[in-house]
Amino acid sequence: MDLSNKKLSFQICCCLAAAAILILAVLSLSAANKEPSLTIQIAQFPHFLDPARISTYEEKLVCGALYETLLSYNPADGSVQGVLADQWEVDGSGKVYTFVLRKGLRFHHGKELTAQDVKYSWERLLDPEISSYGYLLQNVQGAKEYAAGKSSDVKGLRVINERTLQVNLLETDYTFPALVSSPVLAVVSRDTADKMGKDYGKRTTPVVGTGPFSLSHWGSDQITLVKNNKYKGTPARLKGLQFIVTGNQQEIKQLLTDSKIDILTGVSPQFATTICEEGKGRFIAVKKPVLSFYFLGFNLEAAPFGQNVELRRAVDQALDNEKLALSLLGDGSKPLNGLLPPELLRKKEIKAKYTDRKTALRCLAASGHPFGSRLSPLTLVYNNSSGHEMLARLVQEELGQVGIVLALQQRPWDEYKKELAKGRYPFFRLGWEADYPEAGNILYYNFAAGEEHNFTRYSSAEFDSLMKKARCEWNFQQRQEIYRQAEELLLNDLPVVPLFQRVAVFVLTDDVEGFNADLLGMIGFKRLDKNNDKEGMLFTK
Structure with missing residues (x-):
């Protein structure tokens, strides 16, 4: 073969290869650019953006995009x-759980996730x-020490x-996997959090999850998140998320008009309805009952309610749950017909x-007080909030x-x-805001003797x-039956008056796809997408 032709052929091949690489790079860049943000x-x-310090819904929401837990739990x-x-596995005693991490998991900064x-x-919790x-971890050996x-x-970790x-647990607990799914048990980078100490999760510190x-x-x-390209699981469909803080209704309307906002998570049900009505099909309201509960509690170690269940029942029967819920939150609440909602304990709708x-x-x-006679004036105490004050006045009127x-009495x-x-x-x-979506989280921590959140001082050996017994029962359906018995006992003894649960209200623009919120109100950000092919429609003022 002629050497000049051979050289020419080689040069052509190199040019073609370079062109192919360039085309692939352009196509890859084009695909990346087409990934929308919300x-x-x-x-x-x-x-804070720290799982161990979650104290508000907004912190829980944003942390849900940054951090992950070992397991997820389906309450259904x-x-x-x-x-x-x-x-993951549990031994025959129900006291020893073993978790094996997926291979190749890395934190945002590139370091590998380990059991340590x-x-x-x-331990930070x-x-x-x-x-x-x-x-939540008091049942782990060595946790109290x-x-x-x-x-x-x-020692138990x-x-x-x-x-x-x-x-290693102190007592048998087959509900432990549900507890492990709690957002507060999400995993942080040890080296980053250790370096930042008690400042970890503040605005000025690095925040590193998986x-x-x-x-x-x-x-x-505002807070801006970007797609984690080191993510080991199914990647997010969006290239980024931006969280902006505003409660101003006019500002929110303007942002919607200018197509500068896609999802509302912090507006009243009434405002959400107004937006959807005026938007003429451009906006969609999504309502999700969540595990956030409102009760009235009695101190069972103090007069006059402590030894007088009939007086507690009189208060319960005098109150209209639906009226109270509707007056306070409208569509943002749902009356309770027991301590546990149907989302946690299946029951006939009543x-x-x-x-x-x-x-x-x-x-x-x-109770010994016909028509309220010989009963000293009672005092309902609540923390300072306009919503709590409104409800207290309604309770005052009904009683x-x-x-x-x-x-x-209002207190700071x-x-x-x-x-x-x-x-x-x-x-x-x-x-009570549920830590994880399992009935025991509401029942045990609020009413078991000696628990720090048992503010009613309720004590019942039964x-x-x-x-x-519920924690020792591995069968889900049989455990549910035990929870029914526990709920019935509480409703008879009445340490609290169950009033209502919160309904989370979201507003989405009609081009948002894949939206889902769980019973804790957390959004599944991985599945979220945006259809950029849809033409926007201006907000109708």
Whole structure:
């Protein structure tokens, strides 16, 4: 062959190869550029982006995009799916759990996730100077000693190797996988959090998880997340998320008009309805009942309610749950017909509980106070909030209809928490945000004897026995039946009056796809997408 032709052929091949590489690069860049971003409105700015310090809905929401837990839990059937964990098992005693991490998992900064990171993250929950969620891990061997500063690590959290963590419990608990799914048990980077110490998660510190998005910018009025290209699982469909803080209705309307916002998470149900009506099909409201509950509590160690269940029943029967819920939150709430909603405990749908004044009067008479006679004025104490004050006044009005005179007392939040823990109030407002979507989280931590959140001082050997029995029951359906018995017992003893659960209200533009919110109100950001082919429609003022 002629050498000149051979040289020419080689040059042509090189040119073609370079052109092919260039075309592939351009196509790849083009595909990346087509990945949309979403802008999400939140009502208040996070103080921390740290799973161990979640204290607001907004913090939980943003952390859900940055961090991941070992497992996810389905409350409908009790099934468990692996997230960071590839394998998990429990021994025959129900006390020893072994979790094996998926291979090749990396944090946002590129370092590999290890079992030591999981141990470190969970131990942070037990440090009272960092977290208030230590109660979730009190069943782990050595947890109480570590929290009290009596040991340097939690003996029940054993790192077997780089990918394997063994958890040793004090008592049998087949509901532990549900607990592990709690957002506060998400895993942080040990080296980053250790370096930042108690400042980790603040706006000025690096924030490092394994989630589908990583932190790009945390400014004074917005938070920007970008797609995590090191993510090991199914990648996010969006190239980024932007969270902006505003509660101003006119500003929100303008942002919608200018197509500068895609999802609203922090608006009232009434405003959401107005937006959808005026938007003429451009906006969609999504309502999701979540595990956030509102109760009225009685101190069972104090007069007049402590030894008088009939007086507690009189209060319960005098109140109209639906009226109270509707007056306070409208479509943003749903009346409770028990302690547990149907999302956690399947039950026949029954009508909302309305005021039954005849029964209330009969209970008052049985309590020794017919028509409220010989009953000193009661005081309902609540923390300072306009919403709580409105509800307290409604309760005052309804109880007055059966002769119960009720005074109201408002307390600053920090003082309210301390005084509530000390048992200072006979009658008070209670709220509970579920840590994970399993019935035991509501029942056990609020009503088991000796638990720090048992502000009613309720004590029942039968109830505690049912809670232990539920944790020892591996069969989901049989455990549900035990929870029904426990709920029935509580409704008979009535340490609290269940009022309503919150309904989370979201507003989406009609080009948002794949939206889903779970029972904790957390959005599945990985599945979110945006159809850029749809033409926007201006907001109708």
